[in-house]
Amino acid sequence: MFAVILATAITSTVAAQDAKKFLGRWDMTVTPATGKPYPQWMELTENGGKIEGRVQPRGGAWHAIMGAHLASDKLILDVGEGRPSTPGSEISWELTSPAAGKLSGIEKHGDEAGPMLAGVKAPSLDRPMPKKWSKPRPIFDGKDLNGWEPIGNVENNRWVARNGELVNDNPEVPGQRTHGAANIMTTEKFQDFKLHIEVNCPEGGNSGIYLRGRYELQVGTEGGKLPSHEMGAIYSWYPPPEGSKPGLGKWTTFDVTLVGRHVTVLRDGKMYHNNVELPGPTGGALDSNEAEPGPFYLQGDHHGIIAYRNITISVPEK
Known part of the structure; x- marks a missing residue:
């Protein structure tokens, strides 16, 4: 009996x-x-010997994983329900044991093999606030699209410079993407x-x-059901202040300061997010290369004639 208990304990310790x-x-x-x-x-944590976590898919909001277990040298994550119309299409990730801060694996839809997966440890991006900023x-420039380029379906570009404004000239019906x-x-x-944008x-x-093309400051509305999807939210991570x-x-007007992975957002002078x-x-990020610089990008693939103006930038000075 003692041998069985000891073997179980050793196996559990090794698995942990x-x-x-x-x-x-x-x-x-x-x-x-x-x-x-x-x-x-994705982010994985351990709680009482159980692996928990959350995943940010290609679009939309992050969600919690539904389960996780070890099988040999692989970690199997249950990350989603798959296609509702197709029973047995649940999505799982089979990940190999990480080495040198990298991991690989495969996404499966039920028993069907899908895309290949590759991951790197997310950088801490822990940097002090610069002492001095540029003017x-x-x-x-308010005159043309110099310094900007359409992305996605560029054949259906509706962005124009008009009357000093950068306009998504998109007269679609509100509520329809x-x-x-x-x-x-x-x-x-x-x-x-430091970004100023109206x-x-x-x-x-x-x-x-x-x-940086990776973190969305929400503009507009998704119907008001989830505060973290509404005007001024850091999409799905942080809602705007209660009562906004x-x-x-x-x-x-938004004034945004981003240093490392900490962001401060003021809207019309009111604090919305304080160094969070x-x-x-x-969702909708251009890439996951968080250690690298990135562009600003503005969504135009939803709906509404949305205009931006007075877009200025300050960067740290040495």
Whole structure:
């Protein structure tokens, strides 16, 4: 009896030690058999010997994993329900034991093998606040799209420079997503910065300001059901202050400071997010390379004639 208990304890200890290799935050890249690779993100923790975690899929909000277990040298994560219309299409990730801060694996839909997975340990990005910032300079001249380029379905680009404004000229019905319309991003990339940007989003409109192309500051509305999906939220991570009004249909100002993975957001001078930590990329990120600088990009593939103006940037000075 003692031998059986001892063997069980040793096996559990070994399993726990093996599981620890997978813990932490991981910047993931998913590579399908056809099409371009795309980013995802996950965080795994241990609670009372149980592996818990959350996953940020390609789009939408992050969600908790549904289960996890070790099988030989692999960690099997139950990450989603798959296609509701197809029984047995539950999504799982089979991940190999990490080495040198990297892991690999495969996504499965039921028993069917899917895209390849690759992950790197997410960087801490723990940097002090710069002591000095450059003078603000415009990154949109109000006259043309110089310094900006459409992305996504560029053949359906609706972004124009008009009357000093950067406008997504998209007269779609509020509440209906415009599939296939282009987003737009800066050709220049940034690391740490102070951003000033003004936006006029109509009632029912939906857009977003992506910082380094990875972290979305929500513009507009998704219907008001989830505060973390509404005007001024860091999408799905942090809602706007309780009691905040959407204030759509008129000009509003955001002042954003991003240093490392800590962000401060003021809206019309009111503190919305005070040096909060960005755990990882949000849905719609361009990539998961968090250690690298990235562009600003503005969503145009949803709906509403949304206008931006007076876009300026300051960067740290040595």
